[in-house]
Amino acid sequence: MAFLEWLQHLPIFVTIAESGSIWGYPTILVLHTVGFVFVVGSALIVNARLLGLGRLAPLSEFGLLFPIMWAGFTVNAISGFILFAIAATAKAAQAIFWIKLSLVAMALVVTVPIARIVKGAGEHDAVPARGRVLAVMSLVAWTGAIVAGRLMAYIK
Amino acid sequence: MPVEAFARYLQSTSVSLFLQSQSAWLWPLSETVHFIGLALLIGATGFFDLRLLGFMKRVPLTVARQFMPLALLGFGLNLTTGILFFVAQPYQYVVNWAWWGKVAFLLVAGFNAMFFETTQGARVLAIGAGDDTPLIFKVVGALSLLAWFAVLYFGRMLPFFA
Numbered sequence: 001m002a003f004l005e006w007l008q009h010l011p012i013f014v015t016i017a018e019s020g021s022i023w024g025y026p027t028i029l030v031l032h033t034v035g036f037v038f039v040v041g042s043a044l045i046v047n048a049r050l051l052g053l054g055r056l057a058p059l060s061e062f063g064l065l066f067p068i069m070w071a072g073f074t075v076n077a078i079s080g081f082i083l084f085a086i087a088a089t090a091k092a093a094q095a096i097f098w099i100k101l102s103l104v105a106m107a108l109v110v111t112v113p114i115a116r117i118v119k120g121a122g123e124h125d126a127v128p129a130r131g132r133v134l135a136v137m138s139l140v141a142w143t144g145a146i147v148a149g150r151l152m153a154y155i156k
Numbered sequence: 157m158p159v160e161a162f163a164r165y166l167q168s169t170s171v172s173l174f175l176q177s178q179s180a181w182l183w184p185l186s187e188t189v190h191f192i193g194l195a196l197l198i199g200a201t202g203f204f205d206l207r208l209l210g211f212m213k214r215v216p217l218t219v220a221r222q223f224m225p226l227a228l229l230g231f232g233l234n235l236t237t238g239i240l241f242f243v244a245q246p247y248q249y250v251v252n253w254a255w256w257g258k259v260a261f262l263l264v265a266g267f268n269a270m271f272f273e274t275t276q277g278a279r280v281l282a283i284g285a286g287d288d289t290p291l292i293f294k295v296v297g298a299l300s301l302l303a304w305f306a307v308l309y310f311g312r313m314l315p316f317f318a
Contacts, residue, residue, distance in 0.1 A: 026316040033312045034305065036191075041199025045223060054222045057215040057285070064212050065203075143192065150188040 004088040017086040025086070032079040038072025040142050043111065046118060050127050050135035059121035066115050073108075096155045100148035107141035110134050163246035175244035182244075186237040193237065196230025198304050208297030210289050217283035254317035258310035265303035272296045 007013065016024045042065040048054070049062050084091050091097045117131045166172055175182065200223045206212060207220040242249055249255040276292060283289055289297075 022313070022316055026313055030309055030312045033194075033308060037195060037198045037202075037308065040195040041202055044195060044199040044226065045203045048223060048226065054215070054219045057219040061212050061214040142195075146191050146195070147188050150191055151184060153187075154184045 001089070001092070004092055007085050008088040010085070013082070013085045016082065028079050028082050031075055032083060035072040035075035035079060036146075038068050039076065040146070042066070042069040042072070043107070043138055043142055046114065047135035047139050050114070050117075050131045052127075055127075058123055059118055059125060059127065060123075063115070063119040066119070069111070090156075091152075094152060094156065096148050096151050100145055100152065103141050103145040103148055107138055107145060110138045110141060114138060159250050160247070163250045166243065166246045172243050172246070175240060179244065182240070186240055189233050190237045190241075193230040193233030194308065196226050197234060198230075198308065200224055200227035200230065201304060202301060205297040205300045208289055208293045208300075210294060213287065214285050216285045216287075217280045217289070221280060248318060249314075252314060252318050254310045254313045258307055258314070261303045261306040261310065265300060265307065268296055268299050268303060 008017075016028065019025075046062050046065055046069075049057075049059065084097075114131070114134050117128065117134070121127075203223055204220050204227075207215055207217060212220075272293075276296070279290070279293075283293075
C-alpha cells in the first residue's frame with residue numbers, strides 16, 4: 001500500500017530503524033515493555049480484586065491504579081505506532097499483528113465499564129456479578145494480546 | 157575465564173543440546189510465558205511497593221500482601237523459563253554484560269525483599285487502613301521498584317548488547 005510505503009520511508013522512521021544506536025529501536029522496545037507492565041500489571045490487580053482477592057480493602061481505592069494504566073497505555077500507543085511505522089508494510093501483512101490489535105481493542109472496551117464500577121463503588125459495596133464477568137474478559141483479552149504480541153516475532 | 161569455560165561445557169551437555177534441538181517451538185512458548193510472568197511479578201510487587209511508599213492508604217498493608225502469591229507465581233514462571241533459556245544458550249549470556257546487569261539487580265531485589273520480610277515483616281500487621289508507612293518501608297518500596305524495572309531493562313536489552 002502506498003500509504004504504508006510512504007510512512008516507513010519518512011526520515012524519522014528510517015533513522016530509528018537504521019541508526020544502530022541503543023537510543024533508537026532498543027529504547028522504543030524498552031518503553032513498550034514498561035508501558036505493557038504498567039497497563040497489564042495494574043489491570044491484573046484490579047481484576048484480581050474484582051474476582052475476590054483482597055476484598056477487605058474498599059474497591060474504590062483500587063481506582064488509583066487507573067491513572068497508571070492510562071499512562072502505560074499512552075506510552076504504548078506511541079511506542080507501538082513507532083514500532084509499526086518503521087516496518088509498516090511487513091507488520092500490516094502479518095495476520096497475528098491484526099489479531100493482537102483486536103485483542104488490545106477488546107481489552108480497552110472492557111476496561112471502561114470496569115473503571116466505572118471500581119471508581120463508583122461505595123465504601124462497603126460488594127462487587128456486582130457483571131464486574132466479575134468483565135474481569136475475566138479483561139484477563140483473557142490481555143493474555144491473548146501478550147501471546148499474539150510475542151508471536152509477532154515468530155509468525156511472519 | 158572459568159565462567160566462560162563452564163558455559164561452554166554446559167552448552168555441550170545432552171540437556172542443553174536437547175533444548176537447542178527443540179527451540180523452534182520451545183522458544184516462542186517460553187518467551188510468551190516469560191512475558192506473562194513479568195506482568196504477574198511486577199504487577200503484584202509494584203502494587204505492594206506503592207502501598208509501602210504510602211499510596212492507596214485505605215488498603216491495609218496485610219490486604220496488599222494478599223496479592224503477593226501472584227508475584228510468586230510470576231517469579232516461578234520466570235525462574236523456570238529463565239533457567240531454560242540459560243541452559244540452552246549459556247555462552248551467549250555470560251559474555252553479555254546486560255545479562256550480568258540483570259542478575260545483579262535480581263540479587264538487589266531478592267535481598268531487599270528478604271531484608272523486609274525478616275526484619276520488618278511483623279510490623280506489616282500494624283499498618284492498617286488509612287495509616288502512613290514508616291520511612292524504612294518507603295525506602296524498601298522505592299528500591300524494589302527500581303530493582304525490578306532495572307531487571308526488565310537489562311532483560312529487554314539482552315539482544316542489543318550481545
